[in-house]
Amino acid sequence: xxxxxxxxxxxxxxxxxxxxxRLTIETRxxxxxxxxxxxxxxxxxxEGAPQFDLDREYQEYLKAAFTENDRYKFDLATMAxxxxxxxxxxxxxxxxxxxxxxxPLAFEILPMPEGWVxxxxxxxxxxxxxxxxxxxxxxxxxxxxxxxxMLEGSSDATRRRTFSWRSVLWPQRFELGLSDxxxxxxxxxxxxxxxxxxxxxxxxxxxxxxxxxxxxxxGAPANEKQxxxxxxxxxxxxxxxxxxxxxxxxxxxxxxxxxxxxxxWRDFSFTTPLGIAHAAAQNQVxxxxxxxxxDPYYRGYLDAYEDFRGLQILTPGPLHPPSSGAYxxxxxxxxxxxxxxxxxxxxxxxxxxxxxxxxxxxxxxSSGQPYLYDFGNGMSFRVSTKRYRMPxxxxxxGVGIxxxxxxARTLADWKAGRDPVLAKAFELAAx
Numbered sequence: 475x476x477x478x479x480x481x482x483x484x485x486x487x488x489x490x491x492x493x494x495x496r497l498t499i500e501t502r503x504x505x506x507x508x509x510x511x512x513x514x515x516x517x518x519x520x521e522g523a524p525q526f527d528l529d530r531e532y533q534e535y536l537k538a539a540f541t542e543n544d545r546y547k548f549d550l551a552t553m554a555x556x557x558x559x560x561x562x563x564x565x566x567x568x569x570x571x572x573x574x575x576x577x578p579l580a581f582e583i584l585p586m587p588e589g590w591v592x593x594x595x596x597x598x599x600x601x602x603x604x605x606x607x608x609x610x611x612x613x614x615x616x617x618x619x620x621x622x623x624m625l626e627g628s629s630d631a632t633r634r635r636t637f638s639w640r641s642v643l644w645p646q647r648f649e650l651g652l653s654d655x656x657x658x659x660x661x662x663x664x665x666x667x668x669x670x671x672x673x674x675x676x677x678x679x680x681x682x683x684x685x686x687x688x689x690x691x692x693g694a695p696a697n698e699k700q701x702x703x704x705x706x707x708x709x710x711x712x713x714x715x716x717x718x719x720x721x722x723x724x725x726x727x728x729x730x731x732x733x734x735x736x737x738x739w740r741d742f743s744f745t746t747p748l749g750i751a752h753a754a755a756q757n758q759v760x761x762x763x764x765x766x767x768x769d770p771y772y773r774g775y776l777d778a779y780e781d782f783r784g785l786q787i788l789t790p791g792p793l794h795p796p797s798s799g800a801y802x803x804x805x806x807x808x809x810x811x812x813x814x815x816x817x818x819x820x821x822x823x824x825x826x827x828x829x830x831x832x833x834x835x836x837x838x839x840s841s842g843q844p845y846l847y848d849f850g851n852g853m854s855f856r857v858s859t860k861r862y863r864m865p866x867x868x869x870x871x872g873v874g875i876x877x878x879x880x881x882a883r884t885l886a887d888w889k890a891g892r893d894p895v896l897a898k899a900f901e902l903a904a905x
Contacts, residue, residue: 492574495545502540502548505853509552509566513559516845518746518786518861522628522872523560531558545570549853553624556855560872562840563815563858565626570852575642577662580670585634588885589653590614593673596666599658600650602673603889608651609644628840628872635811674891678717681904685714692816693724701730705801713804713903716820717896719834723815723841731823736800739827740865741791742819742841747859748785791865794823805830806899809877814838821875826865832877833899839874 510532520526538551545568552566580596589605609617618634621643627633637643641662650658680686685708689701701716708714807821807830818837824830842858862870879902881895 492546492570494570495574496543497545497548498543499540501851502543505548505552505849506536506539508847508849509555509855512845512847512855512857513564516747516857516859517559517561517564518744518842518859519559519561519564519628519871521861523558526558526560531555546575550624552855557622557624557626560628561842561858562626562628562632562838563842563844564856566853566855568853571642575646577641577646578666579638579641579644579660579662580666581660582638584638586885591885591888593888594670596668596670597658597660598667599656600652600660602671603885604656605653606650607653610648611651628838629874631811632838632840632872673888676891676893676896678896680715680900683712684900684903685711686717686900687714688717689721689727689817689820691721691724692727692820693722695725697724698727698730701727702733705730705733709801711803713806714801715806715808715896715899715903716830717808717899718813718817718820719808719810719895720812721814721817721820722812723817726816726819731820732797733799734801734805735794735797735823735827735829736802737796737827737829738793739823739829740793741826742822742862742870743789743791743865743867744860744862745786745788746861748787786861804903806903807832808895808899809834809837809875810895811835811838811874815841818870818875822864825875825878831879831902832875833879833902834877834881834895836876836880837874839870839872841871 535555549568549571556566583590592604625633647661687704842860844856844858846856848854881898
């Protein structure tokens, strides 16, 4: 309880109350009860949060969420509960919170070996390449640690990468300390000053006979249609490089995969909760055999059902046949840690079948066909119902898909406008 209270205090600091910030007890009970039942019945990732005990954590959550009727504090307490699930496809959202406290930072910082580095900025005084060391005098790692528990993400790397996206967890006005001693005041209630500055990027110029297709998102059918049209234009190319860096997912591009896979490939396997029927089966055994506890056979049978939350059924990944009309040239896929969900659905077949060569960084490692619920008052949540594994049974969630050719883009590369990842893919495709 003390840890959660500290999290809420740290995140609430510097905020004034916004209109409509009160919640009735009926609303809070409804939201909290629906969340508990949904996690209990649908959540497929207890393996990824081995220390999480739903009943214990829920009781702690209720103490924080029902102390007063403040909507902001209720939202943060609920985000903290979901944060303990340690899953990138399970989270709580409130449009009221975003409207009143989600003013954009207008900058993004990413963890690099050198520290927390600004990669773009629309704020005066903060430039791409600047290293942020503190917020309001607090060392940045401490500032992050106080809020990390309210972030979605199946790995620490994911939570760090997306921290500056969660503007509701940042003060509305604060001072950034930079590694060179400068101080930059950020006021999120004010619009950004001047244009957004970004690192320069080299123009993608593939070698002769090599095609290049950038797929920034899988969120709309038009994106897949565009990629299919480009593949058709490049059908005679000896190789195509697909760049899916930064693709946060959407819908699996099944038609595009069918156009590219010229050999059989096996899909992800996954586990998912078996359902409440198995709890009923446990009770039936107890009713039919009241003395079962004294019999080793029945006692073992009942013990197998004791931890209901862990009951999962494994569905093996289907084997997809090759496409007769598939593109015949070589395929290279450029990946990074922001390639997520449906983007990983696109990457996995090339890894599983050996059809393509993956170049770059490990993907995010998160999927799960979440169960969604909208309360109709601005609040909603999702709970992931599937835990994916690679076809050979190795972990995927929180691990991602590793590249065949690892290539990192360093801070020096960013500053110099170099893209060694894409350059390596082009080099291999030209061979």
